[in-house]
Amino acid sequence: MQYIGITHDGAAWVAALADTRVHPLAPVQDFWADAAGWQVKSLALTAGGASLNRADVIEVPLVPPTARVICVGLNYRAHAAEGSFSVPEYPTLFGRWTASLSVGNVPAPVPAGEAGLDWEGEVAAYVGQRVESADEATAAEAVFGYSTFNDLTARRAQKLTAQWTLGKNGDFSGPLGPLVSRDEAGDLREGLHVRTRVNGTEVQNGNTRDMIFSVPAIIALISQTMTLHPGDVIATGTPEGVGYVRTPPWLLQPGDTVEVEIDTLGTLTTPVGGPSLRARA
Numbered sequence: 001m002q003y004i005g006i007t008h009d010g011a012a013w014v015a016a017l018a019d020t021r022v023h024p025l026a027p028v029q030d031f032w033a034d035a036a037g038w039q040v041k042s043l044a045l046t047a048g049g050a051s052l053n054r055a056d057v058i059e060v061p062l063v064p065p066t067a068r069v070i071c072v073g074l075n076y077r078a079h080a081a082e083g084s085f086s087v088p089e090y091p092t093l094f095g096r097w098t099a100s101l102s103v104g105n106v107p108a109p110v111p112a113g114e115a116g117l118d119w120e121g122e123v124a125a126y127v128g129q130r131v132e133s134a135d136e137a138t139a140a141e142a143v144f145g146y147s148t149f150n151d152l153t154a155r156r157a158q159k160l161t162a163q164w165t166l167g168k169n170g171d172f173s174g175p176l177g178p179l180v181s182r183d184e185a186g187d188l189r190e191g192l193h194v195r196t197r198v199n200g201t202e203v204q205n206g207n208t209r210d211m212i213f214s215v216p217a218i219i220a221l222i223s224q225t226m227t228l229h230p231g232d233v234i235a236t237g238t239p240e241g242v243g244y245v246r247t248p249p250w251l252l253q254p255g256d257t258v259e260v261e262i263d264t265l266g267t268l269t270t271p272v273g274g275p276s277l278r279a280r281a
Helices: 028-033 035-048 077-082 136-141 215-225 275-280
Strands: 002-008 011-018 021-027 069-073 092-096 101-103 121-127 143-150 174-176 179-181 193-198 201-207 233-235 257-262 266-273
Touching: 002 021, 011 028, 011 035, 021 028, 021 035, 028 035, 035 143, 121 193, 121 215, 121 257, 136 143, 136 215, 143 215, 143 257, 143 266, 174 266, 215 233
Parallel strands: 069 233, 101 174
Antiparallel strands: 002 011, 002 179, 011 021, 069 092, 121 143, 121 233, 143 174, 143 179, 193 201, 193 257, 257 266
């Protein structure tokens, strides 16, 4: 099953997606309070319940405002190598605020003072149940599903200090695609291709088999320190091919279009705009 966030009855709702039809399920907080239950109900609703045309709805992130978005840096061996980093002993974790999240086809602005934005095509994993001090087997069962994600990065801001927070939280810099349930998405350890294109030119072509730390290992580690809750998101890292390491560097400019395509998860498209678009934030 696939899910998107929509504006419905004046609030953010989670809806089941079936081809071009959208079936509203519940307000975002209510959905994540019983994600497994709503997955069962959505099967019946998409078979005959009331629906809307996807083209007629306003899409929004289906992540609750209380969620933690935890990103993993340098989690693909080839990406660590292209940046001259050694393979880390533990996952390099940093946070995004939910306010930075967006959805497909929403323009991402290049902040003033930046030479451009860098692309980072990724798989995002969604936590579906409370996880505390879990082992990897328990952590694996806590994953509700996955989506495409683009960790658009303001490199100048990222490199101002040793902490990456500023460069990773630009307005509308975290677009998410539709959430695909775990049973439909498949096992990342068996390998999903992660491809990124800029204006039609392929710039990243990786595979989740190259991940240094698996999703269950990441969730289990995090859960030893902080309890994870339904709706929390783990951005699992990007493969090699980012723009800042190229000679000369290649960064996204206003007017560019970047696409992230991942096996079973679909294609996420993001146009790039100028600083004036930040007025929407």
